Amino acid sequence: MAYAAAQASIGDSEFDRDTTITERAGEPGVYDAELSAGWTIITAVNGGYLLAMVGRALAAALPHPDPFTVSAHYLTSSEPGPAVVRTEVVRVGRTLSTGQASLYQFDETGAEVERIRVVASYGDLAALPDDVRTTALPPSMPPYEACLGPEAGPAPIPGSNAIVDRLRLRLDPATAGWALGAPSGKGEMRAWFELADGRDADPLSLLLAVDALPPTCFDLGMMGWSPTVELTAHVRRRPAPGPLRISITTRNLAGGFLEEDAEVWDSEDRLVAQSRQLARAPRG
Amino acid sequence: MAYAAAQASIGDSEFDRDTTITERAGEPGVYDAELSAGWTIITAVNGGYLLAMVGRALAAALPHPDPFTVSAHYLTSSEPGPAVVRTEVVRVGRTLSTGQASLYQFDETGAEVERIRVVASYGDLAALPDDVRTTALPPSMPPYEACLGPEAGPAPIPGSNAIVDRLRLRLDPATAGWALGAPSGKGEMRAWFELADGRDADPLSLLLAVDALPPTCFDLGMMGWSPTVELTAHVRRRPAPGPLRISITTRNLAGGFLEEDAEVWDSEDRLVAQSRQLARAPRG
Incomplete structure (x- = not known):
């Protein structure tokens, strides 16, 4: 296949910069963020971009690095601008840990408005055995x-x-x-x-x-x-x-x-x- | 098809009795329950039975009657015996409302141990239009x-x-x-x-x-x-x-x-x- 070689690397790319989270001093598990106008459809922020940002906060809050299963309920539409992600560690296990996170934005009075609520279980993909017994096949589509x-x-x-x-x-x-x-x-x-x-x-x-x-x-x-x-x-x-x-x-x-x-x-x-x-x- | 006519009715059946929840006096949104030994596989309580019990508590706590989408993360195995479901109303909208619930049991000291955490959006199935454009077909299987x-x-x-x-x-x-x-x-x-x-x-x-x-x-x-x-x-x-x-x-x-x-x-x-x-x- 003739596709372009990677120009940006993981950790130093638009996606990484636009999902940056910063833990608040003195408030463990609370992360400030900025929803970028770069990931919008008309004026609404894309739901997958939101999920990735919340996922990054949970990766920071939980002892396991990788999202295994992430369930998100979308409550109100997000707009570009400031946001805060509040996380909770629900359970820490040997191979999986479970956390919860909500992303909030702010109304005209500065009050937090919840945009998305997530419960997720994280693990370590690198620690999984390499067994594959899938019956699924890749989609049939042109090159x-x-x-x-x-x-x-x-x-x-x-x-x-x-x-x-x-x-x-x-x-x-x-x-x-x-x-x-x-x-x-x-x-x-x-x-x-x-x-x-x-x-x-x-x-x-x-x-x-x-x-x-x-x-x-x-x-x-x-x-x-x-x-x-x-x-x-x-x-x-x-x-x-x-x-x-x-x-x-x-x-x-x-x-x-x-x-x-x-x-x-x-x-x-x-x-x-x-x-x-x-x-x-x-x-x- | 020759199948037996209903003997028990909705509201008066084993399933209804075994998913009974009782709101605690003075604690709105908190429901006591008893996990029945009737819904176990070996010694573990079936996950669908647990989900139905939590679903019943959310139906009681939310203004909309029917589960539309229910996401559950299973944290620890449940056993027959007392349980408590704590609910939270997350957002109330016109056609959908969202709630969260956790089911807990008790360790030997009486401390609550979380079994399952659920976020769910409820609506009114009877209010939906009757449009169907599904391409899915019922499973091909014998009578x-x-x-x-x-x-x-x-x-x-x-x-x-x-x-x-x-x-x-x-x-x-x-x-x-x-x-x-x-x-x-x-x-x-x-x-x-x-x-x-x-x-x-x-x-x-x-x-x-x-x-x-x-x-x-x-x-x-x-x-x-x-x-x-x-x-x-x-x-x-x-x-x-x-x-x-x-x-x-x-x-x-x-x-x-x-x-x-x-x-x-x-x-x-x-x-x-x-x-x-x-x-x-x-x-x-």
């Missing part, structure tokens, strides 16, 4: 070069989507018909995914990746805002360097809600993350 | 009469499994080979499911149903304890009367962990619940 980047068509959502500039997202043409007014109706989306500055993926950036594609409802012909109610991600393996392949699917759109399942595969054909979210279907 | 009840073979797990007497579970023969030493290796399990006293399903009993089948790892040839780390369930519709069909699948067993996805279908062929859990694979 990187044959998939469609933003230069190939109109912007995925009308308006200013700063996040598009932070990602190198190349859609499988079979799931890009919606951009030309011809959605497949299957509720599928597949893409190659990298951060725009070439930083390789790590467990924290996988929390961004699981919620970074255009929503499956576009492929069902429903163009509009599909806010996440809850998203749970499982990180199963430290990703190998190189672009990821992400496949998202919806099997059940009913009663004004839909589930969206994501699988993230690395360059060694390993399933590195799975997620499922419940989202509201777009109106109309 | 009720052609599936296998406990009388057909050995007990699924050696030891005393009280929960077997509380459920009318009939396994698809294609996914029951493990009971005869011949697992399919596919990581699938399908069954018809009812409560043994004939009580019809409701949104709370769906929280039991998503974790009530023998684990998929049995079908992968791994017989042993597969403790849940985290389980998230989405309830999508109020189930119609009659037996449910439940399909569970595992696509990725790797690094000592596996995901288990459940779909629950009602007698009107509607997908009423979906769940995914991360569990530890059995040792050896």
Whole structure:
């Protein structure tokens, strides 16, 4: 595959700078942060970016380094600007520890408004045995070069989507018909995914990746805002360097809600993350 | 289909009696409960039963009646005996409200030990529009009469499994080979499911149903304890009367962990619940 070599390294990249957290002096487990305007869709901050920031705070608060399973309930929409993440250590075990975290922003009086509440269990991916008995197969999709980047068509959502500039997202043409007014109706989306500055993926950036594609409802012909109610991600393996392949699917759109399942595969054909979210279907 | 008519009704059944919660006088949102020995596997209390009990406490604490999405992290194993559920109202919205709850038991000094921590968003299933654009299909499996009840073979797990007497579970023969030493290796399990006293399903009993089948790892040839780390369930519709069909699948067993996805279908062929859990694979 002919893809660009990494330009930015893990720890020194846009994603790392924009998910920086700073522990408050005298308040252990409380982290100040700044939600960057660089990861927005129209004016709302991307839910995966939020999850990665909360995930970084939990990695700092817990004795285990890697998110294994992270459950997030989205309460109110986030905006670029100051935020604070308050963490709690729930239980520390030998192989897994569990924590809770909420990210707050501030109203006009300075009062904290909760944006997202997370419970997560962390472990050490490097300590896992290498047994693999998966029956899952990587998504069937064309090579990187044959998939469609933003230069190939109109912007995925009308308006200013700063996040598009932070990602190198190349859609499988079979799931890009919606951009030309011809959605497949299957509720599928597949893409190659990298951060725009070439930083390789790590467990924290996988929390961004699981919620970074255009929503499956576009492929069902429903163009509009599909806010996440809850998203749970499982990180199963430290990703190998190189672009990821992400496949998202919806099997059940009913009663004004839909589930969206994501699988993230690395360059060694390993399933590195799975997620499922419940989202509201777009109106109309 | 020739299945028994309901003998017990919703609100007056084993399941209802065994998930009874009593709010403490002077402590709003705090509920005393008793974990019944009737819902155990060997000596551990079933995780779905626990989730249903916590779900009942959240239904009491929140202004909306039905669980829409419930995320549970399992911290320590539960035993039959006294428990207390402490709830917190996180956010109240027009169509959804979010709450948190933890179930505790007591150590020998009487100190509370947390068993399970839950964040959940509740709504009103009866208020949802009837639009269905699902592409999911009910599991392909033989009729009720052609599936296998406990009388057909050995007990699924050696030891005393009280929960077997509380459920009318009939396994698809294609996914029951493990009971005869011949697992399919596919990581699938399908069954018809009812409560043994004939009580019809409701949104709370769906929280039991998503974790009530023998684990998929049995079908992968791994017989042993597969403790849940985290389980998230989405309830999508109020189930119609009659037996449910439940399909569970595992696509990725790797690094000592596996995901288990459940779909629950009602007698009107509607997908009423979906769940995914991360569990530890059995040792050896």
